[in-house]
Amino acid sequence: MSEVILSTRAVEKSFGRTQALRGVSLELTRGEVLAVTGPSGSGKSTLLHCLSGILRPEAGEVRYNGQRLDDLAEAPRTRLRRREFGIVLQFGQLVPELTVEQNVALPLLLEGHARSAARTAARAWLDRLDVGHLAIALPGELSGGEAQRAALARALVTGPQVVFADEPTGALDTVGGEALLDVLLSATRERGASVVLVTHDNRVAAHADREVVLVDGAFTAAGVLS
Amino acid sequence: MTRLAWTFLRSAGWPRAALLAGTTAVATALVLVALTMLLLPSQPVEALFSLVAQPGLRYGTALATALLVLPLLLLLNQVVRLGTATRERRLAALRLAGATPAQVRRIGAIEVGLPCTVGAAAGPLVFAVLRTLLGGQQVIPGQGQHTVDLTVTPPSDVVTYSSYSGLQLIPTSVAPAWWQTVAVVVLVAAAGVVTGALASRHLIASPLGVSPRARRPAPRPRGLLLVGTGLGAMAVALAGAFGLGRLEQAVLMAGILLVVLGVISLGPWVAFRSGQRAGRRTSDPATLIAAGHLVSDPRPAGRAAVAVGVIGIGSGVAAVMEAGLFFYSSSIDPFFVTSFALAGAALVLVLLVTASTLTVHAAESLVDRRRVLAALVAAGTPVSVLRDALRREAMLAAMPLSVGGVLIGAVAAGAVGMGSMSSTVGATANLAGLLFVCGQVALTTGLTWAAIRIAIGAVAPRLLRAAAPANLRTE
Numbered sequence: 001m002s003e004v005i006l007s008t009r010a011v012e013k014s015f016g017r018t019q020a021l022r023g024v025s026l027e028l029t030r031g032e033v034l035a036v037t038g039p040s041g042s043g044k045s046t047l048l049h050c051l052s053g054i055l056r057p058e059a060g061e062v063r064y065n066g067q068r069l070d071d072l073a074e075a076p077r078t079r080l081r082r083r084e085f086g087i088v089l090q091f092g093q094l095v096p097e098l099t100v101e102q103n104v105a106l107p108l109l110l111e112g113h114a115r116s117a118a119r120t121a122a123r124a125w126l127d128r129l130d131v132g133h134l135a136i137a138l139p140g141e142l143s144g145g146e147a148q149r150a151a152l153a154r155a156l157v158t159g160p161q162v163v164f165a166d167e168p169t170g171a172l173d174t175v176g177g178e179a180l181l182d183v184l185l186s187a188t189r190e191r192g193a194s195v196v197l198v199t200h201d202n203r204v205a206a207h208a209d210r211e212v213v214l215v216d217g218a219f220t221a222a223g224v225l226s
Numbered sequence: 227m228t229r230l231a232w233t234f235l236r237s238a239g240w241p242r243a244a245l246l247a248g249t250t251a252v253a254t255a256l257v258l259v260a261l262t263m264l265l266l267p268s269q270p271v272e273a274l275f276s277l278v279a280q281p282g283l284r285y286g287t288a289l290a291t292a293l294l295v296l297p298l299l300l301l302l303n304q305v306v307r308l309g310t311a312t313r314e315r316r317l318a319a320l321r322l323a324g325a326t327p328a329q330v331r332r333i334g335a336i337e338v339g340l341p342c343t344v345g346a347a348a349g350p351l352v353f354a355v356l357r358t359l360l361g362g363q364q365v366i367p368g369q370g371q372h373t374v375d376l377t378v379t380p381p382s383d384v385v386t387y388s389s390y391s392g393l394q395l396i397p398t399s400v401a402p403a404w405w406q407t408v409a410v411v412v413l414v415a416a417a418g419v420v421t422g423a424l425a426s427r428h429l430i431a432s433p434l435g436v437s438p439r440a441r442r443p444a445p446r447p448r449g450l451l452l453v454g455t456g457l458g459a460m461a462v463a464l465a466g467a468f469g470l471g472r473l474e475q476a477v478l479m480a481g482i483l484l485v486v487l488g489v490i491s492l493g494p495w496v497a498f499r500s501g502q503r504a505g506r507r508t509s510d511p512a513t514l515i516a517a518g519h520l521v522s523d524p525r526p527a528g529r530a531a532v533a534v535g536v537i538g539i540g541s542g543v544a545a546v547m548e549a550g551l552f553f554y555s556s557s558i559d560p561f562f563v564t565s566f567a568l569a570g571a572a573l574v575l576v577l578l579v580t581a582s583t584l585t586v587h588a589a590e591s592l593v594d595r596r597r598v599l600a601a602l603v604a605a606g607t608p609v610s611v612l613r614d615a616l617r618r619e620a621m622l623a624a625m626p627l628s629v630g631g632v633l634i635g636a637v638a639a640g641a642v643g644m645g646s647m648s649s650t651v652g653a654t655a656n657l658a659g660l661l662f663v664c665g666q667v668a669l670t671t672g673l674t675w676a677a678i679r680i681a682i683g684a685v686a687p688r689l690l691r692a693a694a695p696a697n698l699r700t701e
Contacts, residue, residue, distance in 0.1 A: 054604045054695045082606025093601035097522035115509030
C-alpha cells in the first residue's frame with residue numbers, strides 16, 4: 001500500500017455565514033496526482049488552502065507526513081510551505097518588479113542560499129521548462145503560458161514533496177494548458193512528488209490519477225481515473 | 227457627473243477626504259502667513275520676532291515659511307494617490323460603460339478637487355487661528371515696562387516697550403486684501419484639482435485599466451542642473467560683501483529655491499539608482515524585493531522621500547550656523563538661540579509630515595500589490611520579510627537624500643562662513659565645531675531612520691491584511 005503523505009479528517013471552514021467546507025476527509029499518497037473538481041464556489045480553492053497550510057480549518061485536522069499541520073503556528077507553517085510544498089496559482093503570483101530569474105531564485109534566497117547558487121538553480125529550472133531565454137525579462141513582458149512556466153519553476157526549485165496547483169491552466173488556451181500540464185506532471189513524477197490539482201475543467205482533471213468532486217463544500221464522488 | 231464623483235468620494239472613505247482637506251487648509255494658511263510677512267512695511271508698527279521684523283531677514287523667513295508648503299504638497303500628492311488602484315478599476319469600468327475620456331478626467335478632478343476646495347476655503351480660518359496664537363503685539367508708544375527682550379524687535383517709534391511674551395511671528399498690523407486671500411484659496415484649490423485630474427490621466431489611453439506593462443524609462447538626474455544653477459546663484463549673491471542689497475537678496479532666495487526644487491526633482495532618480503545598486507549585489511530577499519520595486523517604479527517612492535532631502539539641507543545649514551554660534555562666538559545672542567529653536571521645531575514638524583507621506587505611500591503600495599503579497603506568503607515568504615522589504619524600500623529612497631542633503635547644506639554653509647571663523651579660533655574649537663556638525667548629521671539621519679520605522683510600523687496591520695489568503699482571489 002502506498003504511503004500517505006497528506007491527509008485531512010472532517011475538515012470544516014467557514015467565511016462568515018458561508019460554510020465553504022463541510023467535514024471533508026481525504027488522503028493523498030506519495031507520487032499521486034489528485035484532481036479536485038467541482039463547480040465555481042464549491043470550496044475547491046479553500047480545500048487547497050487548508051491542505052497547504054495557507055488557511056487553518058475551524059474543525060477537523062490536516063496532517064503532513066503524520067504531523068498535524070493545522071496545529072502549527074504561522075512561522076513553522078510558512079517554513080513548511082516553502083520547503084516541502086510548491087504552489088502554482090492561476091495568475092498574478094510572480095513579483096512584477098523582479099526579473100523571472102529573481103522570482104524563481106526567491107524561495108532559495110529565503111532559505112539562506114548564496115546568491116550565485118540560487119541563480120544557478122533558478123536558471124537550470126527555467127532552461128528545463130523552456131523559458132531560460134526569458135530569465136532577465138519582467139513578468140509583465142511574458143505571455144500567459146510563459147508566466148505560468150516561470151511560476152512552475154519557482155514552485156519546483158526547492159524540490160517540494162507536494163505541488164498544489166489552483167487552476168494552473170485557467171488563463172491559458174487549450175494548447176498552452178496541455179503543454180503546461182505535461183511539464184508539471186513530468187517534472188513532479190520524475191521526482192516522485194505528489195500533486196493536488198484544483199480545476200473545473202474535465203480535460204485537465206483527466207491527467208490525474210484520481211479525481212474527487214466537491215459540491216457545496218462536501219465530496220460527492222471520487223474515483224480512479226487511470 | 228458631480229453626483230457620481232460624490233458617490234465615489236464617499237466610498238473612498240472620509241479619512242482620505244479629511245486628510246486632503248486638512249493638508250490643503252494648512253498649506254493655504256502657510257501661504258497666507260508668508261504673504262502677510264511680505265506685506266509688512268519696512269518699519270513695522272508692532273513688536274515682532276526679529277526674523278520677521280527686520281527687513282533684511284524678513285524675505286528669508288517668508289521664503290522658509292512658503293517652503294514649508296512643499297512637504298505638505300508632497301503629502302497631498304501622496305494622499306491623492308491613495309486608493310488609486312481601486313479608483314482606476316472603477317473609472318475604467320465607467321469607460322467601458324461609455325464615459326468619454328473627458329468625463330472620466332472630470333470625475334477624477336471633482337473627486338479630489340472637492341475636498342481640496344473645502345480645505346483651501348478653510349485655510350483663512352486656520353490662518354486666523356495661527357495669527358491669534360503667534361501674532362505680533364500692538365504697542366502704545368510711551369507705555370510699558372523697561373524690560374528688554376532681545377529676541378523681539380520693537381516698533382521704531384517706541385522708546386519704551388513691554389516685555390513681550392510668546393512668539394510674535396505673524397504680523398497683525400497688516401493682512402492680505404480680500405482679493406489676495408481669494409487668489410491664494412483659488413490657487414491652492416486649483417492645485418488640488420489639477421493633481422486629481424493628473425492622477426487618472428493614463429486611463430485615457432487604457433479604458434480597461436490595464437497599465438502598460440513595458441518598462442518605463444528610468445528617471446534622469448535633470449535636477450542636478452537646478453541644484454548647480456541654484457548654488458551658482460547663491461555664490462554670485464554672496465560673492466560681494468556681507469551687506470546684501472535687495473538684488474543680491476532676491477538672487478540668493480532664487481538660488482535657495484532652485485536648490486530645493488532641484489533636490490525635489492532628483493528624488494526619483496536617487497531612488498532608482500539606490501535600488502539599482504542594492505539589487506545588483508544583494509542576496510537578501512527583503513532587499514531584493516525592495517530594490518526591484520524601486521527600480522521598476524521609482525517615482526512614487528522618490529516623491530514620497532524628497533522632503534527628507536530638503537530637511538537635510540536645512541539641518542546641515544543649521545548645524546554649521548549653530549556650531550558658529552556655540553564655538554566661535556564670545557557671547558551667545560538669545561535671538562540666535564530662539565531662531566535655531568524655531569528652525570529645529572520646523573524641521574521636526576516637516577519630518578512628521580514626511581513620515582506621514584511615507585506612511586501613505588507604503589499603505590498605497592500595499593493595496594496595489596496585495597495579490598502578489600498574498601501569493602508570496604502562500605508560497606512560504608514570511609510576513610516579516612515583506613515588512614523588511616517595505617522598510618528597506620523607504621530607506622533606500624530616503625537615506626541617500628537625507629545624508630546628501632545634510633552634507634550639501636553643511637558644506638555650503640561651511641564654505642560661506644569658514645573664512646571669517648577659522649583664523650580667529652583655536653584648533654580645539656574647530657574640532658569641537660566639526661564634531662558638533664557631525665553629531666547633527668547623525669541626528670538628522672537618525673531621525674529620518676526613526677521616521678521611516680514609525681511609518682512602516684503604522685502600516686504593519688495593513689500588511690497583514692494585504693497578505694491575507696483572501697487576496698489570492700482578487701484581481
